[in-house]
Each structure stands twice: as structure tokens, then as C-alpha cells.
Amino acid sequence: MKLRTLLPAALLALAGCVEVESTPKITANVKDWRDEIIYQIVVDRFEDGDPNNNFNVDYRREASYHGGDWQGIIDRLDYIETLGVTALWISPVVRNVEEDAGFASYHGYWTQSFLDHNPHFGSMEKLQEMVRKCHERGIKVILDIVTNHVGQLFYYDVNRNGSPDIVFFGGGGNGAGSRNPDQPSSLRRVSEWDPEYDSRGVQGFTSLGENGLAPFVWIEQPEITRIPPSPPEFRNPAWYNGKGRVTVWEAEGGLNNPRLDTLICEQCSPAGQACNPDPTCAGRVKFEYVREQEMYGDFPGGLKDIRTELPEVRQALIRVFQYWIKAADFDGFRIDTLKHIEPDFFEEFAPAIRRYAKSIGKPNFFMFGEAFDGNDALLGSYTQGEGVDSVFYFSAKYRVFNGVFGQGGATRGVQQLFEERRALDDSSIIPEDNPTQPRYSEAPKADGVVDAQGQGVPSRDLLVHFLDNHDVPRFLYEFPDVRKLHTALVYQLTADGVPCIYYGTEQAFRGGPDPSNREDMWNSGFDTTGETFKVTQKLVGLRKAHEALRRGAMQFRWSTDHTGAEPDAGILAYERATAAERVLVVINVHDTQTSRTRDGATAMPTGFAPGTVLTDVYNGNETYTVAADGTLDIALEPRTARVLVGR
Numbered sequence: 001m002k003l004r005t006l007l008p009a010a011l012l013a014l015a016g017c018v019e020v021e022s023t024p025k026i027t028a029n030v031k032d033w034r035d036e037i038i039y040q041i042v043v044d045r046f047e048d049g050d051p052n053n054n055f056n057v058d059y060r061r062e063a064s065y066h067g068g069d070w071q072g073i074i075d076r077l078d079y080i081e082t083l084g085v086t087a088l089w090i091s092p093v094v095r096n097v098e099e100d101a102g103f104a105s106y107h108g109y110w111t112q113s114f115l116d117h118n119p120h121f122g123s124m125e126k127l128q129e130m131v132r133k134c135h136e137r138g139i140k141v142i143l144d145i146v147t148n149h150v151g152q153l154f155y156y157d158v159n160r161n162g163s164p165d166i167v168f169f170g171g172g173g174n175g176a177g178s179r180n181p182d183q184p185s186s187l188r189r190v191s192e193w194d195p196e197y198d199s200r201g202v203q204g205f206t207s208l209g210e211n212g213l214a215p216f217v218w219i220e221q222p223e224i225t226r227i228p229p230s231p232p233e234f235r236n237p238a239w240y241n242g243k244g245r246v247t248v249w250e251a252e253g254g255l256n257n258p259r260l261d262t263l264i265c266e267q268c269s270p271a272g273q274a275c276n277p278d279p280t281c282a283g284r285v286k287f288e289y290v291r292e293q294e295m296y297g298d299f300p301g302g303l304k305d306i307r308t309e310l311p312e313v314r315q316a317l318i319r320v321f322q323y324w325i326k327a328a329d330f331d332g333f334r335i336d337t338l339k340h341i342e343p344d345f346f347e348e349f350a351p352a353i354r355r356y357a358k359s360i361g362k363p364n365f366f367m368f369g370e371a372f373d374g375n376d377a378l379l380g381s382y383t384q385g386e387g388v389d390s391v392f393y394f395s396a397k398y399r400v401f402n403g404v405f406g407q408g409g410a411t412r413g414v415q416q417l418f419e420e421r422r423a424l425d426d427s428s429i430i431p432e433d434n435p436t437q438p439r440y441s442e443a444p445k446a447d448g449v450v451d452a453q454g455q456g457v458p459s460r461d462l463l464v465h466f467l468d469n470h471d472v473p474r475f476l477y478e479f480p481d482v483r484k485l486h487t488a489l490v491y492q493l494t495a496d497g498v499p500c501i502y503y504g505t506e507q508a509f510r511g512g513p514d515p516s517n518r519e520d521m522w523n524s525g526f527d528t529t530g531e532t533f534k535v536t537q538k539l540v541g542l543r544k545a546h547e548a549l550r551r552g553a554m555q556f557r558w559s560t561d562h563t564g565a566e567p568d569a570g571i572l573a574y575e576r577a578t579a580a581e582r583v584l585v586v587i588n589v590h591d592t593q594t595s596r597t598r599d600g601a602t603a604m605p606t607g608f609a610p611g612t613v614l615t616d617v618y619n620g621n622e623t624y625t626v627a628a629d630g631t632l633d634i635a636l637e638p639r640t641a642r643v644l645v646g647r
Contacts, residue, residue: 024128024329029140030364033332033389033462034550036140037493037540038500039085042470043093043121044106046503046521047072053122056098062515063103070122070130077137079526083506083533084540087140089334091470093117093127093324097151098224100302107470107518108144109336110151110303113230114320124327131328140331142366143324147317147349148337150229152302155192156202156214156244164192164217167205178203179210181259182293183247194302195244197293199259202244216242231320234306239313241305246297246340248290260289295342308345318349322356331366338369338382338391346387366390368464368498372471374398376420383459390462390498392469401467404572405488405589406479408563411572414491415559421460465492468502468509474517476510483639486535487587490618490641493539494576494585496554506536542617542643548583552576557584558597558604568599571636575607582607584614584644588636596635603631608646618643 030036048054049071058064073080073088080088092108095116099105108118117124131141155164167190180198192214195202204214216237218228228235248257265274268281298305307313324330333353338346350367357365368390371379379391399417403409467475467488475485485508492499504511507524508531511517527533543549558573560566570590576583584606588595597604608614612626619642624634636642 022125022128023326024132026326026329026361027135028361028363029135029138029331030366032457032551033364033366033498034457034496035544036087036498037085037543038087038089038142038464038498039080039083040089040466040469040500040502041073041091042068042107042503042518043070043073043091044068045518047076048522049073049075050122050126053120055120056104059520062518065104065106065120066520068521069120070126074130074133076526077133077139079528080139081137082528083501083537084544085501086138086544087142087331088134089142089144089500092144092146092336093121093328094146095119095225097153097226100152100224100226105151109146111146111149111229112151112153112225112227114234114317115230115323128328131330135329141329142332142334143328143330144334144336145321145324146336147306147308147321147345148340149299149303149305150234151226152193152304153226153229154216154218154304155302156195156242157217158190158192158195158202158205158214160204160206160211160215162217164219166191167195178205181262182257184258191302194298194300197244197247197297199243199292201242213242216240231316233312233316239307239310241296241298241307243296243305244298245300245302246293248293249300257289260286263289294340297340299337299340305340308341314345314348318352318356321353325353325357325362325365326360331362333365333367334392335367335369335388337372338388339371339373339378343381343387346382347385350388351386368392368462370471380459388459390459390464392500393463393465393497396463396465397467397472400491401465401475401488402478405484405491406475408570408589408591410561410563411559411570411587411589412561413559414572415556418554418556421463461496463497464500465495465497466500466502467492468505468517469500470502470518471514472517473513474509474511475505476508477512477517480510481591481639482508482532484589485532487589487639487641489536489539490585490587490643491572493536493543494549494583494643495574496552496576499543501536506530506533508532538618546576546581546583546645548576548578548581552578552581552583555607557606558586560599562599563590565593566599567596569593569595570638571595571597573597573604577607582646584608584632585641586634586636586644587641588638590638592638594635594637596633598633603627603633606630606632608632612646614644614646616642617645 044066046068048067050069053069054067056065057067059066094111095113095118096105096108096110097112117127134141158167159165182197182199202214204211219226264277264282264285267285268277269275354365367388369382369388370392371382372394374395376395382388383391395417400414404411404413503521504519509519511519554574554576556574558571560568560571562569570588573586586597606626608626610626610628610630614624616622626632
């Protein structure tokens with residue numbers, strides 16, 4: 001990357017951000033993010049447009065670089081435009097540790113330098129060209145960023161011998177073993193690259209026992225870019241938590257953990273009793289302990305956790321990511337490993353990024369985060385106040401897309417999740433009996449915008465819905481029936497929020513868990529004639545054509561607990577309505593039965609006037625007429641859907 005200067009930390013604080021030698025024209029491209037359809041791209045796996053940057057490429061290994069680059073995205077913009085999506089989310093662009101334990105950093109999440117680009121993907125000028133050419137076609141570009149950790153750039157010198165080793169704890173009698181209060185084993189094998197979590201900090205250890213905090217040792221292996229991080233202020237050991245790897249996931253949420261057992265006994269037992277914990281209190285303590293490890297532990301794989309609670313660290317991260325907005329004219333950030341950072345960080349980071357983006361001409365800069373969790377209260381802790389605008393909505397992934405559309409669960413669950421979403425923001429809600437009104441207060445806040453986040457829409461209406469992504473198995477891997485995928489796409493692209501399509505979903509990719517879900521897109525031939533491509537393209541087109549499917553208030557008209565042979569088993573119906581338009585979506589998720597929008601004598605109510613003729617714009621233009629009492633009774637074949645527009 002060409003920079004005019006790389007300022008030392010003290011001057012960076014005064015300057016606000018690094019200057020870019022060649023700054024692109026800054027553009028404001030988004031009016032309302034609910035109008036956008038995001039397309040996620042893992043750059044290395046999309047298209048190889050420039051063989052000149054193909055070093056350390058091995059197509060035979062899923063864990064290696066495969067050669068995709070920014071030129072490849074430019075070369076396939078016609079395909080992207082044909083699909084109809086309006087925004088690209090690209091994988092991180094920063095320079096990474098080249099490889100670790102036989103795996104390459106093609107994904108981009110092992111930061112070595114926050115300010116240099118990854119040469120595997122092209123030059124800085126090529127990145128700027130890619131963004132510019134996307135903007136020329138009306139396509140926005142969202143950058144994936146990592147604020148939680150750096151790559152495996154140092155090790156904990158547990159035995160203090162100056163080399164990264166495998167160390168054994170325990171087995172030598174009292175005082176000779178580890179006294180780690182967070183791990184249960186008396187004899188453990190520990191890698192100094194990635195030791196287990198210790199709330200005290202990773203401890204040094206010799207044959208005489210523990211001897212204080214283990215030193216950090218930065219590595220100098222330039223051949224794989226494993227060198228101390230940049231900018232240089234990130235080489236300060238005090239900027240890292242140094243507590244070792246999160247282990248609660250390995251132990252089913254922290255069960256069988258000595259420190260957790262002690263905390264539960266101390267905090268949850270009645271006064272004067274030995275250890276008789278109250279179950280509710282024990283559950284709270286367990287949750288808090290898991291959160292402690294998630295926020296302060298290293299991400300498994302040796303990714304060193306940054307101490308984001310320090311004011312100077314926060315300011316440094318703000319500066320480097322302000323730089324990237326200006327350097328390449330990005331329109332938003334997808335933020336990795338959101339739940340591994342304390343929510344307070346984003347109360348400072350997000351407003352600072354918004355202010356900066358607005359100051360250079362981007363008033364609607366969008367930030368959504370990956371909190372890999374189905375707990376709405378936890379997700380909401382990052383979107384309330386002045387936090388991020390939205391989150392990747394794992395609750396819907398688990399409960400709706402997998403549970404209902406994949407497994408055929410009761411459609412009542414879709415409506416229940418929708419009604420439970422109050423945890424995700426603290427905006428005022430308009431009652432559902434007037435669905436044409438906005439579901440948020442438009443009273444300006446102190447900063448002059450509609451809500452604290454800055455989008456003018458509460459977070460619960462901006463949730464990013466996904467079927468596939470790079471961290472979970474493909475939908476078709478878990479649920480091989482393509483009909484299930486198609487009905488799930490109907491819901492994703494007609495429900496509220498912001499839909500996000502993972503590259504290859506439209507080509508019916510079926511890859512399993514990481515790295516098999518990061519297939520080479522060029523193997524599809526970028527085919528635009530396949531059934532799933534056509535279904536996706538049509539649904540994208542309908543969402544773009546109908547304002548109600550983008551911005552309309554959402555009201556459920558039918559959901560059911562029935563999953564067997566009942567007349568309405570598998571039926572889900574909802575309306576999206578604005579002041580000018582109303583659209584009714586009806587889906588049957590039953591695998592074998594033709595089901596109706598009726599339960600005995602009761603037919604489905606609608607918001608349409610009696611006698612309104614509804615046209616199915618998704619499936620053949622068939623028409624239906626609303627009954628005199630405002631109801632609609634129609635039958636849907638198994639795993640089919642209708643998108644009905646009144647005229």
C-alpha cells in the first residue's frame with residue numbers, strides 16, 4: 001500500500017487518521033439500507049482475474065489460497081448485476097499472516113497489518129478500481145473488518161526458554177502443577193501458541209511450578225508475514241488481554257470448571273450453607289462466566305485478543321478503520337467476532353465511525369456485526385444505544401431457516417421469533433393494528449438523526465437475514481431438498497430486514513462445514529440458466545420492484561402449530577404494507593401435503609378490501625379474489641409459495 005506517511009502513535013492521535021496518497025472520490029450511495037440486497041463474496045474463491053498475484057496457490061487443498069482477487073470481481077460484475085443484488089460484502093482486505101498450521105489466510109481474518117492491503121488480491125489501486133466500478137453500476141461495497149484480534153503473531157513463553165513449545169502441566173505433586181482456576185485437568189498438554197484460558201493471565205511454568213505471567217514473544221518470520229503487527233503501537237503487550245484461548249465451547253458452556261463451580265457456590269448458596277446453589281442464580285453466573293471468556297479470551301487458533309477496553313486501543317482501532325473508508329470509498333462495515341468484544345467498545349467505535357463517514361460525505365454508513373449466537377438479548381446488547389446498526393441474525397438462521405424451512409417445524413415459530421425481537425433495540429413500536437405506519441418513532445434525537453444508530457430505522461427492522469455463510473454449512477448440505485431452499489429464499493427475500501445471499505447459494509452449492517463451504521465460484525461457470533439462479537433472480541427482482549417488500553411493515557396473517565395432516569399444516573402467511581402498497585406472501589413448508597389457508601370454518605383474514613383481485617407475481621400470474629368478509633382461502637402444493645399483489 002502506498003501511504004504518504006505512517007505517523008507514530010502520538011501524531012496519529014493528533015491527525016485523526018492516516019493520509020492516503022491517492023484518495024478516490026467519496027460517494028454517498030445509500031438512501032435506505034432496507035432497499036439493499038447484499039451478496040457476500042470470499043474474494044479468494046470468487047474469480048481469479050489476475051494470475052500475476054497467484055503466489056502460494058494450491059487448488060488441490062481447501063485450506064490454501066486459490067487465486068481469487070479484486071480483478072476477478074470486476075470481471076464478473078455483469079454476472080452480479082444479472083443476479084440483481086445491490087451490495088457486495090467482500091472479505092477482509094488487510095495484510096495477513098500468510099499461513100498457520102497448514103492453513104492459509106485466504107479468508108482474511110488473521111490480521112498482521114491494519115493499514116496494508118493483502119497482495120494476494122491485487123494492488124491498492126485495483127481495490128479502489130473495483131469499488132469505483134461497482135459504484136458506477138449502482139452496487140455498494142461493504143468491507144469485512146476485524147476489531148477483536150490479530151493473527152498468531154506472538155506466543156506465550158510459558159517455560160521461558162525463548163522458543164514456542166508444547167508444555168505439560170501437572171503430574172509432579174503439590175505445587176509442581178498448574179494452578180489455573182479455569183481448567184479442571186491435573187495433567188494437561190498446552191501449546192504456547194494457543195494455551196487454555198486462565199482468568200489470571202497465561203502463567204509461566206517450570207519444574208518448580210508457576211512463576212508469574214508468561215512473557216509475550218513476537219515472532220520474526222517474514223517468509224510467512226508472521227512479524228510484529230502494524231501500526232507499531234499494536235506491538236505493546238499491554239494492548240492484549242493475554243488470558244489464553246476460549247475453552248467454554250469445548251466444555252459445553254463451562255461445565256466441569258473449577259473456577260465456575262467456586263463462583264456458583266459462593267454467589268448462589270444461602271448464607272451459612274456449604275454449597276446449595278439456587279438454579280436461577282447458577283444459570284446467571286454461568287452465563288456471565290461464558291461471556292467473560294468470550295470477551296477476554298483469545299479466539300481459538302491462536303488469534304490474540306486485543307484489549308479493546310483501553311481508551312488508547314479504541315482510538316487506534318477507530319483511526320485505522322476510518323482510514324479504510326476514505327482509502328477505498330466503502331459504504332459500510334461487516335464486523336467480525338462482534339460478541340467477543342465488550343458492547344461498550346461499540347458505543348464508542350460506532351459513533352466515531354459514523355461521524356467520520358458523515359464528515360467526508362457518507363451519511364448512511366452501515367455497520368452490522370457477526371455475533372454468532374441465537375440469544376436475542378445478547379445480540380441486542382450490541383445494537384442498543386449508539387452501538388452497531390444491525391447484526392447477522394443467527395436467531396432466525398437457527399429457528400426459522402433451519403428449524404422451520406429446513407426441518408419442517410411449526411410455522412408458529414416464525415411469528416413467535418418476530419414477536420420476541422423487542423430485545424434488539426429500544427425504539428418505540430407502533431401497534432400492529434396499523435401496519436402501514438412506521439414501527440419506530442421519528443422524533444429526532446440529540447444528534448439530529450432519527451435514531452441513535454444513524455440509519456433512521458431501528459435495528460430490529462435492519463436485521464441481516466442469511467441462509468448460508470462462510471462459517472456454517474450450506475443450507476443444501478444440511479437439507480438436500482432444493483424445494484426447501486427455494487421456499488426459504490422466498491421468506492428471506494420477502495420478509496423485513498436486509499437479505500444477504502452467500503455467493504454460490506444461487507448455484508445450489510452444497511458444501512459442508514468450513515472450509516468446504518468456501519467453494520471456488522468459477523467451477524459453476526457463472527451459469528445464469530439454472531433453476532436456483534432463476535428463483536433467486538426472480539425474488540431479488542420482486543423485492544426491488546415492490547416497495548412493500550423492502551420497507552413495508554410486516555404483519556402475520558397465518559401461522560400454525562400443525563405439522564401433520566391438518567388442513568393448514570405448514571402454512572405461513574404475512575403481509576408487507578406501506579401507505580401505497582400491500583403484498584401478501586403465502587408459503588407451504590409441508591413436504592408432502594397440499595395445505596390451505598383455513599382451519600376448519602375459519603379462513604385467513606387479510607388487509608385487502610373485499611373483492612380485491614390478487615395476482616401471484618412469483619408463480620405464474622394466477623389470480624385470487626378476496627372474499628366478502630376480507631378473507632382468502634387458497635391451497636398451496638407442498639413446498640411452494642405465492643407472492644400476491646392487489647390491483
